[in-house]
Amino acid sequence: MAPRKKNAPDAATTSSPVSMADLARELNVSMTTISRALSDHFSIGPAMKQKVLKLAKKYNYQPNHMASALRKGKSKLLGIVVPYIEGRFFPSVVHGIETAASKAGYNVIICQSNEDVAQERRNLDSLLSAQVAGVLVSLSRTTLDHKHFDKLRSRGLPLVYFDRVVEGDNVNTVVLDDREGGYLSTRHLLAQGCRRVAHFAGPQHLNIYRNRRQGYFDALREAGLPEDESMVIYTDMLQEQGAAGLRQLLALPNPPDAIFSAGDYCALGAMQEARRQGLRVPEDLAIAGFSNEAFTVVTEPNITTVDQRCEEMGQAAVRLLLEVIDSKGESFTPRQVALRPELLVRGSSLRPALAPVAKKMAASRAKTVG
Amino acid sequence: MAPRKKNAPDAATTSSPVSMADLARELNVSMTTISRALSDHFSIGPAMKQKVLKLAKKYNYQPNHMASALRKGKSKLLGIVVPYIEGRFFPSVVHGIETAASKAGYNVIICQSNEDVAQERRNLDSLLSAQVAGVLVSLSRTTLDHKHFDKLRSRGLPLVYFDRVVEGDNVNTVVLDDREGGYLSTRHLLAQGCRRVAHFAGPQHLNIYRNRRQGYFDALREAGLPEDESMVIYTDMLQEQGAAGLRQLLALPNPPDAIFSAGDYCALGAMQEARRQGLRVPEDLAIAGFSNEAFTVVTEPNITTVDQRCEEMGQAAVRLLLEVIDSKGESFTPRQVALRPELLVRGSSLRPALAPVAKKMAASRAKTVG
DNA sequence: TTGTAGGCGTTATCAG
DNA sequence: CTGATAACGCCTACAA
Numbered sequence: 078m079a080p081r082k083k084n085a086p087d088a089a090t091t092s093s094p095v096s097m098a099d100l101a102r103e104l105n106v107s108m109t110t111i112s113r114a115l116s117d118h119f120s121i122g123p124a125m126k127q128k129v130l131k132l133a134k135k136y137n138y139q140p141n142h143m144a145s146a147l148r149k150g151k152s153k154l155l156g157i158v159v160p161y162i163e164g165r166f167f168p169s170v171v172h173g174i175e176t177a178a179s180k181a182g183y184n185v186i187i188c189q190s191n192e193d194v195a196q197e198r199r200n201l202d203s204l205l206s207a208q209v210a211g212v213l214v215s216l217s218r219t220t221l222d223h224k225h226f227d228k229l230r231s232r233g234l235p236l237v238y239f240d241r242v243v244e245g246d247n248v249n250t251v252v253l254d255d256r257e258g259g260y261l262s263t264r265h266l267l268a269q270g271c272r273r274v275a276h277f278a279g280p281q282h283l284n285i286y287r288n289r290r291q292g293y294f295d296a297l298r299e300a301g302l303p304e305d306e307s308m309v310i311y312t313d314m315l316q317e318q319g320a321a322g323l324r325q326l327l328a329l330p331n332p333p334d335a336i337f338s339a340g341d342y343c344a345l346g347a348m349q350e351a352r353r354q355g356l357r358v359p360e361d362l363a364i365a366g367f368s369n370e371a372f373t374v375v376t377e378p379n380i381t382t383v384d385q386r387c388e389e390m391g392q393a394a395v396r397l398l399l400e401v402i403d404s405k406g407e408s409f410t411p412r413q414v415a416l417r418p419e420l421l422v423r424g425s426s427l428r429p430a431l432a433p434v435a436k437k438m439a440a441s442r443a444k445t446v447g
Numbered sequence: 448m449a450p451r452k453k454n455a456p457d458a459a460t461t462s463s464p465v466s467m468a469d470l471a472r473e474l475n476v477s478m479t480t481i482s483r484a485l486s487d488h489f490s491i492g493p494a495m496k497q498k499v500l501k502l503a504k505k506y507n508y509q510p511n512h513m514a515s516a517l518r519k520g521k522s523k524l525l526g527i528v529v530p531y532i533e534g535r536f537f538p539s540v541v542h543g544i545e546t547a548a549s550k551a552g553y554n555v556i557i558c559q560s561n562e563d564v565a566q567e568r569r570n571l572d573s574l575l576s577a578q579v580a581g582v583l584v585s586l587s588r589t590t591l592d593h594k595h596f597d598k599l600r601s602r603g604l605p606l607v608y609f610d611r612v613v614e615g616d617n618v619n620t621v622v623l624d625d626r627e628g629g630y631l632s633t634r635h636l637l638a639q640g641c642r643r644v645a646h647f648a649g650p651q652h653l654n655i656y657r658n659r660r661q662g663y664f665d666a667l668r669e670a671g672l673p674e675d676e677s678m679v680i681y682t683d684m685l686q687e688q689g690a691a692g693l694r695q696l697l698a699l700p701n702p703p704d705a706i707f708s709a710g711d712y713c714a715l716g717a718m719q720e721a722r723r724q725g726l727r728v729p730e731d732l733a734i735a736g737f738s739n740e741a742f743t744v745v746t747e748p749n750i751t752t753v754d755q756r757c758e759e760m761g762q763a764a765v766r767l768l769l770e771v772i773d774s775k776g777e778s779f780t781p782r783q784v785a786l787r788p789e790l791l792v793r794g795s796s797l798r799p800a801l802a803p804v805a806k807k808m809a810a811s812r813a814k815t816v817g
Numbered sequence: 818t819t820g821t822a823g824g825c826g827t828t829a830t831c832a833g
Numbered sequence: 834c835t836g837a838t839a840a841c842g843c844c845t846a847c848a849a
Contacts, residue, residue, distance in 0.1 A: 091600075091601060091602065091603030092601055092602065092603075094575075094602060094826095096825095096826055096827090097826070097827070097828095098826075098827095106835075106836085107835070107836045107837070108826090108827080108828090108836090108837095109828085109829095109835070109836060109837080109838095110834090110835060110836075112827065112828060113828095113834095113835085116828090120834055120835080121834075121835085122834065122835095125834090125835090137598065139572060139575045139576045140576050140826090140827085141517070141576065141578060141825090141826050141827070142576045142577050142578065143513040143516050143517045143522065143577075143578045143825090143826080143827095144517055144825070144826035144827045144828090144841090145826075145827050145828075146513050146827090146841090147511070147513050147514050147517055147825090147826080147827075147841050147842065147843095148826080148827045148828050148829085148840075148841050149827080149828070149829095149841085150841070152513065154556075154577070161542065162532075162538050162539075162541050162542040162545065163538055163539060163542055164538075167538075168532050168533055168534075168537075168538035168541075169532075169533060171532050171538075171557070172531065172532040172533055172559070175532065175557055175558070175559055176559065179558070179559075179573075184556050184558070184573060184574075184577055185556065185557055186524075186554050186555065186556055186557075187541075187545055187555055187556075187557050188545070188549070188554070189542070189545055189546065189549075202509060203549075203554060204554075205464075205509045206509045206510050206511065206512045207512050207513075207524070207554055208511060208512065208513045228507060230461075231461065231462055232461065232462065232464060233461030233462075345745060349747070370741070371535075371740075371741055371742060372741055372742040372745040375715060375742040375745060375746060376745060376746075377719070464842095466841090466842055466843085467842070467843070468842075468843095476819075476820085477819065477820045477821075478820090478821095478842090478843080478844090479819070479820060479821080479844085479845085480818090480819060480820080482843070482844065482845090483818095483819090483844095486844090490818055490819080491818075491819085492818065495818085495819090510842090510843085511841090511842050511843070513841090513842080513843095514825090514841070514842035514843045514844090515842080515843055515844075516825095516843095517825050517826070517827095517841090517842080517843075518824080518825050518842080518843045518844050518845090519825085519843085519844070520825070
């Protein structure tokens with residue numbers, strides 16, 4: 078062990094961190110007093126409190142969270158496990174999480190599963206070892222069973238899933254209300270005067286895509302329109318598939334006058350293909366996507382889409398997690414939160430003739446439906 | 448203190464974490480033996496090692512990093528401070544950092560300064576308290592002096608700046624070679640046959656923009672072309688400023704046939720304005736941007752740009768930081784790393800007539816110049 | 818090859 | 834109001 082020189086003028090370059098013991102020695106009081114003064118304990122007189130605080134500032138005292146956590150058995154660390162930190166969605170959610178967590182005095186450890194269950198398992202072990210106070214997870218695509226999360230539960234570690242969640246009512250989850258998103262989007266297209274609205278659906282084993290499709294059908298039914306499976310194209314939400322999908326739709330005896338795509342990339346592909354086919358967007362074909370990708374405000378026209386409230390999702394997840402953490406002892410009844418999506422009406426779906434009116438309607442709708 | 452039942456069948460729902468002491472008791476050996484067996488110490492026989500490892504697995508033992516860090520005075524945590532986690536750049540860098548760090552057995556705590564020095568200061572305190580082993584920083588825009596980082600240095604805490612760095616040769620930095628990026632881009636435009644290349648420059652108090660401009664001038668000089676300040680438009684790299692900038696350039700007696708923009712958004716604005724003015728891109732006006740924003744492959748034509756190697760930057764920063772950490776004791780000579788940018792030639796700058804040849808040239812150049 | 822004991826910095830408990 | 838003391842879980846000199 079390196080010899081530590083206490084109470085000695087520090088070496089030229091590096092100095093050891095100041096501990097409570099150092100402050101205690103300096104003031105000729107006990108560590109207890111220091112500890113209490115710093116944590117604003119009622120049993121310490123204001124005079125002493127001031128003295129301690131002043132000295133702490135002078136010596137630039139930083140509490141050692143590890144020691145505190147070790148002693149208390151509770152750290153001020155939250156763990157995040159996401160598939161990856163790229164694209165638009167996850168970074169924004171992480172942004173929201175970090176903001177909310179730091180506001181509550183927590184630091185955040187971030188892990189990526191890279192869409193790999195094995196990695197996800199290791200992430201959990203890693204967070205366990207780091208003694209986090211709770212964990213926020215968005216499942217990897219390859220996660221089929223969730224036994225590895227029992228390890229957390231058996232340790233009594235609070236857990237909240239977001240976006241890609243375990244379904245059930247005994248888990249804490251925060252998701253976007255995808256059904257509502259699909260519903261709002263489709264209803265908007267119908268309000269534009271479109272009568273044959275097609276749908277680009279995503280993989281139906283993922284609940285987000287199932288729900289968006291459900292919202293689409295709900296809006297059709299509400300408008301008294303039939304559910305026509307020939308108008309639904311199943312894709313993996315890739316750009317090229319949007320182009321191919323549109324070609325397929327145009328070959329129908331009765332082609333669509335609008336498309337609600339469950340993803341922006343697919344919508345983009347369709348819009349580009351429409352141009353190649355000589356169709357005007359939105360006059361001949363109205364298009365709406367999903368996710369509010371950055372490029373949707375760069376295309377000509379801009380693409381109507383649904384915002385996923387990434388940041389709110391992060392904040393809601395943290396709020397829920399902290400509730401569970403703070404309720405330690407009493408048994409907390411798991412809760413499932415669904416966030417309102419926001420429809421963003423843009424040029425790709427706004428029929429010029431109806432524009433002034435429709436814009437207003439759409440705007441008020443997007444707000445009031447929430 | 449809650450009573451802990453050692454060695455007792457665990458309560459129905461939650462169980463306490465298993466410690467080395469628990470394992471030691473079970474095997475009737477000392478904690479020392481357990482500790483050594485788990486850390487693969489040479490003085491422990493293979494038989495005992497096996498026994499311990501098996502029991503550890505059975506009880507799902509997770510080492511307590513906090514205790515270990517407290518004892519050793521060294522944690523396995525790295526701290527990151529970034530202005531924010533959004534857009535394309537920072538998330539990708541963070542992605543690279545987390546990947547490299549976790550490969551080396553480190554966890555990563557992430558903090559956002561929100562472009563605010565005061566917040567940045569708090570972030571540092573927070574990381575100090577969390578006992579991180581080192582810190583990676585990209586400066587907030589409002590950070591003018593760097594005194595608050597002395598706190599780290601005086602604690603002997605390794606520090607690496609990336610992207611937005613403190614300039615000097617006594618700090619560790621990782622940046623993109625922006626000059627080279629500007630040079631490659633401009634040279635490419637010249638190779639396309641353009642002879643009047645304009646430049647959208649960014650705020651010159653930021654070194655990245657200064658350097659991109661320098662690369663632009665270097666390429667012009669190399670081609671024997673004059674430096675013409677009337678062809679340089681100073682902007683904040685906003686989309687609208689690109690449009691305005693182009694209008695300004697077109698009003699010149701001798702308008703440009705190409706633009707090298709120090710940012711993609713500005714390039715986009717110019718491209719949209721060019722279309723409005725009836726100019727063909729790239730035939731009448733070749734355009735190149737900077738940053739490889741996601742939308743550059745979505746526009747028509749796609750936008751030629753310079754990739755900033757976000758992920759490599761993160762990895763390089765971690766490598767450097769770990770070097771400093773591992774060199775503890777010997778004095779480490781600070782190092783400044785500059786990453787090679789990658790020119791991505793796309794439709795906005797590829798003159799059709801020259802396309803087949805030029806494409807090949809540009810490609811080989813982008814690789815070999817590096 | 819294994820064990821003993823002390824301490825990292827903090828806080829809870831109990832005693833003044 | 835304040836102080837002494839013992840733990841939290843792990844590591845490591847030193848002893849056996």
